Amino acid sequence: MKKRTMSAWGSAILIFIILMIVTPTIPQSQAYHNFADQRSFLGWTCFYIGVAAVAFGSSYYHLHPNDATLLWDRLPMTIAFTSIMAIFVIERIDEHKGTYSIAPLLLAGLVSILYWRFFDDLRPYALVQFVPCIVIPLMAILLPPMYTHSTYWLWAAGFYLLAKVEEAADKPIYSWTHHIISGHSLKHLCAAMVPVFLTLMLAKRTVQTERISLYKTWKKGSEEERFEHSYSNVAVEETR
Structure with a gap:
């Protein structure tokens, strides 16, 4: 048995060498690196x-609630807000424009935080925080998506808006x-549902x-439902 095994291995090695x-x-084709999906994932990153940083910043703020510690709570949230806007531009409007918009949007968010901290004026930060709450649901409904399951965007936006109401x-x-x-505690729970x-x-x-787009999908579904309803009514009348 051992001799047969050695012979089999020897034959296999000889065939491989031949x-x-x-x-x-067979050289490595450089086309291998030309993936079909080359979108930037920097926005999601x-x-x-x-x-993830909100967990640490928010914990630090709640240990000593004041404007100085609130800065570290709002900064990571602003990174998340502005990244979401860039993601939407990438996936709904233009990939390259969206990728290039990541740095300017992050910078705008940082400036809004620093402006509030130095000048005690929340207007720029309010824009950075609430504009995505309005624009993202509208874009999710009106612009055609690159991917399926777009309704999850609406659920995320809905829970975030609910979180802001609970905070107020x-x-x-x-x-x-x-x-x-408390409302603030519920706010954290609802905001956690977004990610x-x-x-x-x-x-x-x-x-x-x-x-x-979701709007056209809903409109088409509504028209089909009305057609089926009217067709069923006609069928009932004919049977009478």
Whole structure:
């Protein structure tokens, strides 16, 4: 048995050597590196860095709540906001423009934070924070997506808006719940759902074969539903 095994291995090695001699070389094609999907993932990287940093910045702020520590809470959130805007430009408008917009958007977010800190004026920061809340749902509905599962964007935006409402109603909610939970605490829970929805979207989505906006999809579905309803009514009347 051992002799047969050695013979089999010897034959296999001999065949391999002969094939290496008689067959042409197979060089690595440089086209291998020319991937079909070459989009930049820098936007998503910045977003998740911002989300991860919020945990540390927010914890630091809540240990000593004041303007100085609030800076470190808002800075990573601003990175996340501005990254999301760049991601939308990449995926809905133009890949190159969106990629080039990452640095200017991050810079705008940083400037808004520093402006608030030095001049005690929240107007630029309010724009950076609330413009995405309005623009992203509109873009998600009106612009044709590159990928499937676009409705997750709306869920994420909805939970973030709910978080802002809960933050504004911090003390009333604390009173309504008989001091069980405050609006600010609920705000953190709802805001935490934003990266959850977006992560689920990334895990599930595929490239959209036919790029149709959510608005057109809903409109088409509504028209088909009306047609089916009218057709069923006509069929019932004919049977009578």
